[in-house]
Amino acid sequence: MRVRALQGDTLDVLCHRHLGRTAGILEQVLALNPALAELGPLLPNGTPVTLPEPSQAAAEQQPLVQLWD
Structure with a gap:
């Protein structure tokens, strides 16, 4: 998916706006760009930014690690 940055956008804001989260996504976006x-x-x-497809981004999410269980 190709999107364009708006004035004042940071990479995490851009990812959150289009994919709904940033955890595990920023690394993928930097690898693509x-x-x-x-x-x-x-x-x-x-600025044009290539984002991973939402289904691909969800599939590569790492499991949550909780320190105090």
Whole structure:
């Protein structure tokens, strides 16, 4: 899925807006967009970002680890 950053967007805000979560997604997005980290924390307005498909993002979610059970 290809989206464009809005003014003032960070990568986690962009992921949360389009995929509903950020846990485990940010790493996938950076792997799909290798030059994205060079742009800094605030993405320039209109920056194209490739996101994983929602079904792919859900399938690669790691299990939750709880320290005090």
